[in-house]
Amino acid sequence: MIEVKEPKKKIPVVGLISGMLTVSKYIFKKPVTVQYPEQKPELPDRFRFRIFLKLDDCVGCTLCEQVCPNHSINMQKVDRENPRNKRKIYPDVNFGTCTVCRNCQEICPTEAIYLDKEFETARTRNSFTYSPEELALKENEVIK
Amino acid sequence: MVMPSSDWVELNFGPQHPSMHGVLRLKAKLDGEIVKEIEPVIGYLHRNAEKICEMTYFNDNLIYFDRMDYVGAMNMEVGYLEAAEKLLDISISERVKWIRVIMAELSRIAAHLVWAGAYGLDLGMLTPFFHCFIEREKILTIFTEVSGSRQEVNYMCVGGVYQDITEKAINEIEDFVREFPKRLKDIFNMLMKNDIFLSRTKGIGILDKETAISYGVTGPMLRASGVEYDVRKAEPYLVYDQVNFDIPVSYKGDNLARVLVRFEEMRQSLKIVEQAVKKIPDGPYFNPKAKKSLMIRMRGEGDVYARTESSKGEFGVYIVGDGGVKPYRVRVRSPTLRNLSVLPELAKDVMIADMIAISGTLDLVFGEIDR
């Protein structure tokens, strides 16, 4: 328990001037902003944004669909030979509602669905939903 | 000359107004420059979070709690997990407790920094805002380092945390603890040495002890009114009983007291983080009982209420489980809603400028009020 103290009374203008000096001393410090498109920010190792899918590893267990809090993940039928995925269903992701909670990555038993650092997903598009095949591709390879 | 109440001008402040944090709408009745009556109107950010929580799994609910007090998300997660883990009967290791304390306190600093910057803007000061956000960005970088996201972190989960805290993150926290006080002092000086700032805050919006208690005001606002109450001390959760810190109190109850209490809280939080980083023990970061595919199979029965001290005040979560995988009912006691409810009492017969200055000290975050 400590009682906070009010600042001491001073001669009026002195405080104003010292406040002005505190403000203006930062003019000699370096700017902290990053010039984004030219200069990429240094992202921490664990930074994650886009969801990727390894089609060969996916077993179609629908756990990611169940755990997704926003129902951004839906299972789609994909005609693809994969002995581990008998039902031939794979998740698609609607990035319009995805909150990047990473629950799908946590729950996936085969580590087929995972998130990675790629975050520049802005482009002209018709839909925010990535089909399973598109989820398997790198961002610059996906064409909408 | 006293104007009859029929001649009062009715003016809407908000929901789109530069100084209404988020989407508060204040219906004010003005007699010239004097605010005669004021009625807060809320609900513009209502997202039905409590109802949605009944439709998702216990563990998934965390993302909705992140979005309640979005400036200090870790505190909300701690609050929810205190209740959920009690209900689901899942214990957490000592290491997890310490990690959660570190994150909650960093989050408290981040939330108070947003408030300090925005309060400067409320009073017309441009510069402290940027300095606050520069420091906040460092905290958010630490959050990214441990969790992968900046603001809506979703770092904690039932039974622990998703990813263990790294050595790099601990180094970053230590750097932050070392460098932050310098900037905090500068921000503090920018505000407190300024006579105009003092004249705008001192003796304005006095909230006395009885009114504060009767309205259910908690957090820094209550402590600024002279009630020495903090859930971290009164009913320690996690490991708050093992760290050494003080809770700042002021007996003035005016704007300045609230400002000072929040600044002192930042210093105390820093003290807690400093100790916690040194004391953090080894151990598992996850209770295997709650791991992986069990995330959607945890069942809880009964009802639980848990309270924690968020950056805004006492944050309570009440969960009822009917034995299913999803909660039967989730109810949140939002501290900011109670703090807002005292505004009509405070902003009576004050100037418009004071009304803004008072509503700034309430530290309103609308994700939490409207839910």
Add this chain to the structure above:
Amino acid sequence: MNILLRLQELFSPLGHLASYILAYIFESLFLVIFVTISLIVMIYVFRKYMARVQQRIGPNRVGKFGLLQLIADALKLVGKENILPKNRDDLPYKLAPAMVFVSLVLAFTILPYGDFFYLGSFTVTHSEVTIILLFGIIAIMPIGEVLAGISSANKYALLGALRAVAKDVSFEIPMMLSVLAIVMMASARTPSSLSLESIISSEFLPYGILEPIGLFVFFISMVARASYTPFDLGESDSELVSGHSTEYSGMRFGMFYMGMFGSIFLGSLIVSILYLGGPSGPLESSLGFIWLIIKAAILVLISFTVWLSMPRIRIDKFINFGWKYLIPIAMINLILAGIITLGWGL
């Protein structure tokens, strides 16, 4: 020899009257260009200064180091649709921004600028009563703000206008009182004590040194007149959205914006002319213009620092401050000035 006479010489084949009219027109044009360029430079410097104080970089996209940013902004404002409120009072609504801007430019025509190397001075108005003219024109600007607030049929704007009136009344009297002190002191040494030029040329020390209290009062009045942060009561953005300019858009808003920055520059120029010796400097007299600009630039930077580091004062506190402190201080200053004048006269 000043620019006006040089221009008149140039046009002298056209006859006496025509050459003077042409010379005045060209010189006024020159002055408008000077005001525009100095505004652009000032807004650029302000944005860069604000950015550096807040550890940002500031404008750096348009042109080298963002030098063309303001031109781009001005083009954007010109290109924008002018949204007019439905219940406006049409004529005052449209007149108000022009009033603010035109009176600003007019005020610049009255100041004595000092010599600039062989070109000479480009002072436009040569009159015996420039001080009265100057403060007469300065008094027009707040009327524009009040008109804007009342005519745009918006409660925020109306409150802004009411505040602007209350503010103007409380700072203009101390401002004039402190100017009166200067005129009084100058009258002991020069017969034409209402002319800015003779006030400057007759001083043996800058008036700011002789009467620091007057400098203080006058500087505060100039801050209040330009209405930036400690005293931006008329358009306090966190209380009244944007005060009197709430309903304005496009270039009309741009005029208010430039009016504010212009007022800062104008205020700095007036303070440096009246109190800091204006164009007179330690070196040869042909550098007068440069000295004036340097003094004004320092004052502008101080103004920016004030702007960036202070919160807004409450309206009743400001009126209290104006009537209970500034006016008595200005009166004391007047008495002191009288004493100094007596001593000076001896």
